[in-house]
Amino acid sequence: MGRWTILVTEDESGIRGxxxxxxxxxxxxxxxxAGGPQALELATGHAGPIDLLLTDVVxxxxxxxxxxxxxxxxxxxxxxxxMSGNSPESMATQGVLPPGxxxxxxxxxxxxxxxxxxxxxxxxx
Numbered sequence: 001m002g003r004w005t006i007l008v009t010e011d012e013s014g015i016r017g018x019x020x021x022x023x024x025x026x027x028x029x030x031x032x033x034a035g036g037p038q039a040l041e042l043a044t045g046h047a048g049p050i051d052l053l054l055t056d057v058v059x060x061x062x063x064x065x066x067x068x069x070x071x072x073x074x075x076x077x078x079x080x081x082x083m084s085g086n087s088p089e090s091m092a093t094q095g096v097l098p099p100g101x102x103x104x105x106x107x108x109x110x111x112x113x114x115x116x117x118x119x120x121x122x123x124x125x
Contacts, residue, residue: 006028009064010083022114036070
């Protein structure tokens, strides 16, 4: 396994910072964005690969579903892992998550975060 690059997109700095630190401590290269527009700007300007978009579902300006759609157009083959404190059922009925989306439910433990990130990175695209 090479060094994976993860783009963490989360509007709450109290979540974004600890997630970045945990993933960096696990050996991942981590980019971070406070929202969808910043994430797209980072992805456009980043010369190397971005293997995973780890994004909150509900954010101001641009939700995670729209960000994922636009990121896939920009970087085909990118893997997506959504995170949210909302119930999966409510997000499915509101149409904020694409069908078959992988979700990490908040609050999560460090172990859950690392395990789910590795599962998504090691899965087939």
